[in-house]
Amino acid sequence: MKLPVRSVSMPNRAASVVLLLAAVSLSLTVGTTTPAEAREPSPPTNCSSGVDRRVKAWAECKSGYGTYRVWARCNWSASTLYGQWKAPSRLGESAVFCVTPTNQAGIVMAYGIQKRDG
Numbered sequence: 001m002k003l004p005v006r007s008v009s010m011p012n013r014a015a016s017v018v019l020l021l022a023a024v025s026l027s028l029t030v031g032t033t034t035p036a037e038a039r040e041p042s043p044p045t046n047c048s049s050g051v052d053r054r055v056k057a058w059a060e061c062k063s064g065y066g067t068y069r070v071w072a073r074c075n076w077s078a079s080t081l082y083g084q085w086k087a088p089s090r091l092g093e094s095a096v097f098c099v100t101p102t103n104q105a106g107i108v109m110a111y112g113i114q115k116r117d118g
Contacts, residue, residue: 041065041118044088049113055099057111061088065118072111074098082114 044061049070051057059070070083075098083094098106 043115043117044068046088047113047115049111051108051111054107056095056097057083057108058093058095059083059111059113060093061086061113061115062090064088066116067118068094068113068115070094070096070111071114072096072098073109074103074106075109076103076106085116 042064043066045064047059047061047068049057049059057070057072059068061068065088067085067087069085070093072081072083073079074081081096081098083096086092086094096108096111098108100106
């Protein structure tokens with residue numbers, strides 16, 4: 001017993017390939033989320049801080065989300081001073097100066113970075 005062989009024409013084969021590629025593409029687009037997209041935004045990262053000429057504390061963060069600022073304690077105050085809040089970028093820094101018009105001999109005694117999540 002011989003069964004008839006069905007031939008598939010070229011337009012139908014091309015349409016099948018297009019539909020298969022569309023289905024695969026859609027499933028990859030819908031089903032893939034990177035771990036970074038699935039998590040909550042992270043606080044600023046890639047940060048550094050330091051003291052410039054003993055009178056200025058600075059901080060800079062280059063990546064992540066949220067905001068950051070420098071904090072410092074000066075020799076003339078028991079209070080903590082804070083720099084401006086900044087978003088992470090490659091430009092600019094948060095800074096605090098211990099030398100002021102009323103405290104000409106001010107120097108940085110301690111410093112660090114304060115971060116907020118984004």
